[in-house]
Amino acid sequence: MTSERPAWWRRNDEIRAEMGLPAYEPARLADGTYLHALVDELEAEHDCEIRVVSDDASYPSRWTIRVDGEDCASVRRRRDENRNNVYRITADAFRAAVADALT
Incomplete structure (x- = not known):
């Protein structure tokens, strides 16, 4: 995702500021990469389905990266x-886990 945010996002930021709410950022990786952007990129590149799922989403929690329905990494x-x-995974490590799952 580029640093230029869509109009709806900027408007929501204004509303949050008016209400004193904390800033929102989409789910991201340890290196700051937005998860949804990386998943979209990898799905298009590899023609696969990638999901990040948890059987117990309580906090703190362990999540599983799934590629085409198969578990490939835990995070x-x-x-x-x-x-x-x-x-707690970098984009490079996420990419490597997906690539390993597809070989």
């Missing part, structure tokens, strides 16, 4: 100071 999730999800 822990934390929340940042604004309660946004951060998965």
Whole structure:
């Protein structure tokens, strides 16, 4: 995702600021990569389905990366100071896990 955010996002930021609510960031990885952007990129590149799922989403929690329905890696999730999800894996490690699952 580029640093330029869509109009709806900027408007929501204004509303959150008016109400004193914390900033929102989509789920991201340890290196700051947005999870949804990386998943979209990898699904298009490899023609596969990628999901990040948990059987117990309580906090803290362990999540599973699934490629075409098969578990390929496990990752822990934390929340940042604004309660946004951060998965403790880098984009490079995520890419490698997906590539390994597809070979």
